[in-house]
Amino acid sequence: MMNMQSMMKQAQKLQKQMQVSQEEIANTTFVGKSAQDLVTVEFSG
Numbered sequence: 001m002m003n004m005q006s007m008m009k010q011a012q013k014l015q016k017q018m019q020v021s022q023e024e025i026a027n028t029t030f031v032g033k034s035a036q037d038l039v040t041v042e043f044s045g
Helices: 004-026
Strands: 029-033 040-044
Touching: none
Parallel strands: none
Antiparallel strands: 029 040
16 A cells, blocks of 8 residues: 555646647647638647
């Protein structure tokens, strides 16, 4: 059984990883194009 301190450290580590991932998504621009480039959609995270 994991002790409480170990669980808290793991939760903090996961929270930090999620924050980094959210920042990466927020700074990414996604582009979608239809066939023959008739429609182009661009959006950010």
